[in-house]
Each structure stands twice: as structure tokens, then as C-alpha cells.
Amino acid sequence: MKNVNIRALARELNLSLSTVSKALRDSYEISAATKERVRALAAEWNYIPNAYASSLRGRKSKNIAVVLPEVADSFFSIAINGIEAAVKAKGYHVIIYLTHESYAGEAAILKDIQSGRVDGVLLSVSRETTDTAHVQELMDKDVPVVFFDRVLETLAAPKIVTDDAESAYKATAHLIAQGCREIAYLGISDSLSICRQRMAGYMQALGDHQLPVHQRNMLTCTTDGARNFQLVKKLLQRTHRPDGIVASVEKLTTTVYQACRQLQLRMPEDVKLTCFSNLEIATILQPSLTTITQPAFEMGKAAAEVLVKMLEKKPLTAKDIRIVIPSELVVRESSSRQHK
Amino acid sequence: MKNVNIRALARELNLSLSTVSKALRDSYEISAATKERVRALAAEWNYIPNAYASSLRGRKSKNIAVVLPEVADSFFSIAINGIEAAVKAKGYHVIIYLTHESYAGEAAILKDIQSGRVDGVLLSVSRETTDTAHVQELMDKDVPVVFFDRVLETLAAPKIVTDDAESAYKATAHLIAQGCREIAYLGISDSLSICRQRMAGYMQALGDHQLPVHQRNMLTCTTDGARNFQLVKKLLQRTHRPDGIVASVEKLTTTVYQACRQLQLRMPEDVKLTCFSNLEIATILQPSLTTITQPAFEMGKAAAEVLVKMLEKKPLTAKDIRIVIPSELVVRESSSRQHK
DNA sequence: CTGAAAGCGCTAACAC
DNA sequence: GTGTTAGCGCTTTCAG
Numbered sequence A, B: 001m002k003n004v005n006i007r008a009l010a011r012e013l014n015l016s017l018s019t020v021s022k023a024l025r026d027s028y029e030i031s032a033a034t035k036e037r038v039r040a041l042a043a044e045w046n047y048i049p050n051a052y053a054s055s056l057r058g059r060k061s062k063n064i065a066v067v068l069p070e071v072a073d074s075f076f077s078i079a080i081n082g083i084e085a086a087v088k089a090k091g092y093h094v095i096i097y098l099t100h101e102s103y104a105g106e107a108a109i110l111k112d113i114q115s116g117r118v119d120g121v122l123l124s125v126s127r128e129t130t131d132t133a134h135v136q137e138l139m140d141k142d143v144p145v146v147f148f149d150r151v152l153e154t155l156a157a158p159k160i161v162t163d164d165a166e167s168a169y170k171a172t173a174h175l176i177a178q179g180c181r182e183i184a185y186l187g188i189s190d191s192l193s194i195c196r197q198r199m200a201g202y203m204q205a206l207g208d209h210q211l212p213v214h215q216r217n218m219l220t221c222t223t224d225g226a227r228n229f230q231l232v233k234k235l236l237q238r239t240h241r242p243d244g245i246v247a248s249v250e251k252l253t254t255t256v257y258q259a260c261r262q263l264q265l266r267m268p269e270d271v272k273l274t275c276f277s278n279l280e281i282a283t284i285l286q287p288s289l290t291t292i293t294q295p296a297f298e299m300g301k302a303a304a305e306v307l308v309k310m311l312e313k314k315p316l317t318a319k320d321i322r323i324v325i326p327s328e329l330v331v332r333e334s335s336s337r338q339h340k
Numbered sequence C: 001c002t003g004a005a006a007g008c009g010c011t012a013a014c015a016c
Numbered sequence D: 001g002t003g004t005t006a007g008c009g010c011t012t013t014c015a016g
Helices: A006-013 A017-024 A032-044 A051-058 A074-088 A103-113 A133-140 A164-177 A193-208 A225-236 A252-262 A280-284 A296-311 B006-013 B017-024 B032-044 B051-058 B074-088 B103-113 B133-140 B164-177 B193-208 B225-236 B252-262 B280-284 B296-311
Strands: A063-068 A093-098 A120-123 A145-148 A159-162 A183-187 A218-220 A244-247 A272-276 A290-293 A322-325 A328-330 B063-068 B093-098 B120-123 B145-148 B159-162 B183-187 B218-220 B244-247 B272-276 B290-293 B322-325 B328-330
Touching (some): A006 A017, A006 A032, A017 A032, A051 B051, A063 A103, A063 A296, A074 A296, A074 B093, A093 B074, A120 A296, A133 A145, A145 A296, A159 A164, A159 A296, A164 A183, A164 A244, A164 A272, A164 A328, A183 A193, A244 A252, A252 A272, A280 B252, B006 B017, B017 B032, B063 B074, B063 B103, B063 B296, B074 B093, B074 B296, B093 B103, B103 B133, B133 B145, B145 B296, B159 B164, B159 B296, B164 B183, B164 B244, B164 B290, B164 B328, B183 B193, B218 B225, B225 B252, B244 B252, B296 B322
Parallel strands (some): A063 A093, A063 A120, A120 A145, A145 A159, A159 A322, A183 A218, A183 A244, A244 A272, A272 A290, B063 B093, B063 B120, B120 B145, B145 B159, B159 B322, B183 B218, B183 B244, B244 B272, B272 B290
Antiparallel strands (some): A093 B093, A290 A328, B290 B328
């Protein structure tokens, strides 16, 4: 019972290939009786159509690529859930590609993707990515691309983002309201859309509250955890040490907590912290962590839905071109003493 | 310049299809000069072979399926990194399937996979899975399957696991050494290989230290976080409340910390906790969390390597059939007051 | 209502 | 060294 294909079914039933094929696809051309016979045997023999033959013929693979910087990060892993939720019912399969935050890796992946292996791409670019040619090339081949979270603004593809600038503004304003006057911003890239936006929101908030923007308070972290730890420690050892921190990425949570502990700085008394993070565990840290929680699941879901629309050749509305799903500032103890 | 295929290249170069094909695959039959011409044009036109045509022909897709309960879990997301690392160099693509801990979902996925979409499968079964027929069916179709972490012992497929029983034993013995006499075990399934093993190790340790095994101390948690919280709280409110906990799964960390806090129980003074977890953030919890850290990356990598071996028809050695990579007990404050 | 045949893009016998 | 051809499994005109 190996390799059951349409030919085998046809032979067994004394029908032609095309009749069987049509019966299986429930064509109106085929009589109910024949359909029943075909379906019965197909079920009995456990016939499963060969995905590649269909793909080759129809030039659609029912695969979508999800290109991510990394997967061991709660934002991205939750986003994958959203993507999967949106896509499963439509019969699409999710191929995960990891760039490991490398531009070269990203370019290689997008190249590989041109093999027709996938029908469309969900993309969140690496922190190194500034050039857009590799994505443009894919789009030129009519492979639908939808950006989510980390976008390339100049490209004409739908973008699903959160309100990075606004939420960084809110977080910064919150720290100011809590009495901070020397607030640091920790980014992970100077080019990345989300980091620029968040930094812009941070700077705007300082400006609106008549606080100076100091270069010394804006740190760009690396992918090297140990090095980041040194950078943050140095920041917190300065004479005019920051009394507030807006960290733009989850990975830095551990770094800041450890640095504070080593330097015997108390949170929130000496330093107040807010962090872009989706870690559920934020609530049980001590102090519990004030987070800007991104709508990871919703963003993944929305991005996948727009992509599916494109794959189904449905017209995109203006709303689909840029979807902004707000993040939520959840104030906890790390930024607010009075918080219970 | 759309749809560059071999035919187009052949036409342009006044060569036949097969000559071009052979040239691109660097066949010894083709002259160096021709190869050069072909390669030059292929590069210029940015020719990328159609993955489906090759797959259909050669009956290999260069895709592997990774079937997981969930992805928003540090063990699995790190394991994906290991898988990706092992597989990327070999040119394989990773398709992620999520069962969401559902047997029905798992069975549906394995069915879908029979379409030939993938060359092999890495599988970590859902907590509901007890039946093996769905996996057996796949193996009967000669789709190579490799289990990792959560295995089905009765099936004749390679298994990559950690030393669940031993590490649970170590964790339990550690708690006993710290003075615990009423130790609870929190599982998530009565059937899952890892939970049975861990529970066995726990019971063995109790026995070896002349402590009774009480049914009341063995809790099976659900997928419902709120309900788990109630269960754990109730456990900790008992007259003879446990003074130690071995939690078999990362998700329960938050639950236990919150329950302790709400009940004003101090860790480690009132309750000592060890948890199977790969959370980096464990170090900055207060108290910092004693973990049994699983070799997630290594397990994913090893599993993928064995699968690739099978796909390449290389013989498996006895060692490949069952690989056990030890976990590490990292003692921190949640189980040991004297820990700095 | 059913069947014959072409063709998706590629590879590998098998000629020449 | 190069070319011709068959065929992987499926879908879809187009004929009957």
C-alpha cells in the first residue's frame, strides 16, 4: 500500500486519471455515485495527494515563510502563535527562517526563498539590516511580502507594527512623572525601525517636559550579553547616574537587574526601569517589572491575515497597508514605589 | 526577467535543457567552457531552481517537520535554534507545526505531513498523547521520525532525551538534604514520558531516603493557568503543607512564586523550590530559582543530526538510537538559604 | 458524465 | 560533450 497516487486509484476503479482527480476535488462534472466510489477507495487506501505535484502544477505551495531574527524571545515566539492561528485554517504551512540578527543571513534566506518554496513571506528584519535590495528583489518576483514589527519603511509592502514612538513616549513620561530627571534609553540598533521610533518617542517626551536630551544617556547594546552588562554597569556608575531607564528590548531586563544588584542600586528608589517585554514572568520579579507589553499574538495574526489576503488575490484596503496595534504600558514596582 | 527556468537559459545559450541542467550540477560530462557560460548567464539572470520540480522528480523536499506542543516555551524555542543550527548547513528547511498539547491536533498534523511535504520529522509529543498509531502510520510510509524530549517509548524510532529520572532524583535528594520532609511533585500529564520519568526519580529519591510517598503530594497540572494557581495554592494551604516542591515544567514557576507570595510563605525558609526550566531570567528572581536546566540546544541539535543521518541513508549506530544528554541542577536561593 | 492528453520545471537514462 | 526524451503526480482544457 505504498505510494498511493491518483493513477493507482484510477486503475483499481477502472476510471481515468482525470475522473478521479475531479471526483476528489468535488467537481460538478462528476456523478455522485462515482464521487462516492472514489472517495471510499481513497479513504480506504489512505490516499494523500502529493504536495509537490500540486504545487508544481498550480504554482502555489501552501507554504509561507516567517523570517525572524530569533525565536528564543517571547515577542517572536508569541507572534508565531498568532501567525499559526491565522494560517492554519487556510491550510498554510509555516516555515521558520532565523536570521540571527545578521543581514547576510537574511539576504541568503530571501534568496533561497525565491525557489518558489513559499507563496509569501512574513518578515521582521535583523538589527543589521539597512539595505532594502534583497527584499525588493523578492517583491520584484511577485512574492508577496508583509512586514511585522521591524519594518523597512521605504518599501511598498504592508506593515504591521505597534505604536513604538507613542509607547516609548508614555513610558518616558511616566518615568518623568515619577520624578526621574536623567533618563537613559537602551537600544539595540541605530537603524532598526522600532529602535528609531522608540528613541524618537523617548526624545520627544524629554523635550515636551523641558528635559535635555543627552547623547551619554542613549546606549546601543550589542548581541553580546557580557558586553552589554559592562556597558550598563558603566552607565550606572557615572557621576550623574541615570535615575530612570527605558529599555527597548526584553533581553536587557536581566542585564539591568543584575547590574543594579551588583552596584547595590535599589529599584525603584535609585533607578526606575521600564522595559519593552512580553515576559509573563515580569510580574514575579522583585521589584516586579514595569513593561511595555506588545501585542505579539495580535501582530502575528494580523500580519498573517494580510498575507493570506494577498495570496488569495483579495484586494487590500488602505487599512491593510499599515496596521498599528497599540502596546500597553503596565506599571509595576520597578518604576513606581507606590505600586502595590 | 520573470520566471527564469532552465528552458529559458538553454534557449538563450543555444544549448539543450539537459546540458544546462548538467552544467549547473557540475557534471563531469560537460566542458569547462560550457559550464562557465551557463553559470555566467544563470548568475546574470538570477536563476533559481524551482524547488517543487526538483522535489517532485527526486522525491525529496529538503524540508523537515518539527512538531512541537508549543513554541512560547524556552525549552522548545532554544531547541529550535539547535535544530536550525544542525540543519542549515545541509540545506534543509524547518517547518514548524504546533500541536498546542492536543492529541487530535498532533494526529492531524502527522496526517498532513504524509503529503510528502517533508523528508523527515522531529517530534515531541503532546501531553495528551498516549496512542502511537498516528506516528506508526507515518513510519510505515517510510518517513523517518526522530523523537526528542517527549518520546513514545514503544516506537522503534531514535530518541533524544535528557536524564529526566536522574535529574528529578538529584533535585529531590537536594531538597531532602536541605531539610525538606514533605516534598510535592508538580507534573503536567500522567502519561508523558518526561513526567513519568521525573516522577519516578522523585519517588525513588523519597524511597531511598526513607520518606513516604504520598499521593496528596503529587499534582497533575492543567493547561489552564488560573486553575493551576488554585491547585498550587490549595496544596500550600494544607495542614501538613509541603516544605519542598519539584516542579516539572517551566510554566509553573510563575504559579508557585505567586502562590507563595499571596500566602506569605517565604522561599526558601517555608518552602523550597526546584524547577525544570531554561529561563535565563531564573537568576534574577528573588529568591533566584534553583533550576534543572535541560540541554535544549544540544538536544535539538542532536535530534536533527540523527534525522539528517537517516535522510542521507547513513547507517545509524547503536548510539544514535537513544541519546541521553544530562541536565544540570543549578542550585540557587529558592532551595538553599546559604546560597549567596 | 467521463476520458485523453498536455504540461508545470527538472533530472537522468540513453542516444548521438 | 551535447542532445533527446521520458516521466515524477497532478490539474485542466478540450473532446467525446
